[in-house]
Amino acid sequence: MPPPRIRLADLLSRLRIHRSSAPIIPIGFKRGAILTGKFFLTYHLIVSYIGTIGPTAGVSMCPTIPNGYGGFYSNTFILQSRLHRRGRNIHVGDIIVFTHPVNPRSTMAKRVIGMPGDFVSVFTPGRRDEDVEKEESEGDWGNVEERVIQVPEGHCWVAGDNLDWSRDSRVFGPLPLALVKGKVLGVVWPLGAWNWFGSKSQLVDAKAGEKEWVGG
Numbered sequence: 649m650p651p652p653r654i655r656l657a658d659l660l661s662r663l664r665i666h667r668s669s670a671p672i673i674p675i676g677f678k679r680g681a682i683l684t685g686k687f688f689l690t691y692h693l694i695v696s697y698i699g700t701i702g703p704t705a706g707v708s709m710c711p712t713i714p715n716g717y718g719g720f721y722s723n724t725f726i727l728q729s730r731l732h733r734r735g736r737n738i739h740v741g742d743i744i745v746f747t748h749p750v751n752p753r754s755t756m757a758k759r760v761i762g763m764p765g766d767f768v769s770v771f772t773p774g775r776r777d778e779d780v781e782k783e784e785s786e787g788d789w790g791n792v793e794e795r796v797i798q799v800p801e802g803h804c805w806v807a808g809d810n811l812d813w814s815r816d817s818r819v820f821g822p823l824p825l826a827l828v829k830g831k832v833l834g835v836v837w838p839l840g841a842w843n844w845f846g847s848k849s850q851l852v853d854a855k856a857g858e859k860e861w862v863g864g
Contacts, residue, residue: 698729727835
């Protein structure tokens with residue numbers, strides 16, 4: 649037995665009833681959703697490709713970037729330029745922010761010591777946690793080895809200003825420029841630690857003699 653036929657008029661009538669029962673979204677809600685989407689899109693583009701302000705912690709860049717200023721657990725905030733992503737216009741002496749080559753969940757800030765083709769002297773990795781209470785005469789750290797390497801293409805060599813307490817290229821080797829997330833332009837918070845780096849190089853020659861631990 650053939651199925652019953654549905655007249656075209658009845659079918660159109662059912663479609664009208666179904667459409668009329670659909671929820672009506674207020675115009676104001678639509679505009680708000682569009683504005684919110686535009687805001688987050690603009691924020692994402694600025695943070696990813698122009699610049700951002702973010703916290704940093706650790707003593708590896710002391711005293712240039714202090715740690716625990718005004719309290720050991722307080723954060724220091726730095727201004728980062730995203731225009732230097734993937735090593736664009738990065739030079740020796742710049743402080744960069746990059747994704748850790750071994751632990752991708754970690755982000756680090758170090759100073760560029762060598763660019764592709766440069767020759768750099770390799771230092772010992774520095775102090776470890778168990779060396780905190782040791783005197784200078786009881787340790788052997790931060791010394792230049794009789795080894796010089798050439799930074800390969802597409803990489804740079806980074807190190808912390810506080811060499812005794814920094815884990816950098818001396819540990820994980822040359823850093824791929826593709827991991828560079830930006831360049832540090834300065835310390836913006838707290839105000840007492842404000843410091844503008846800009847584009848100038850702040851490299852200084854290492855001096856022999858007693859070394860003092862800088863903890864922030």
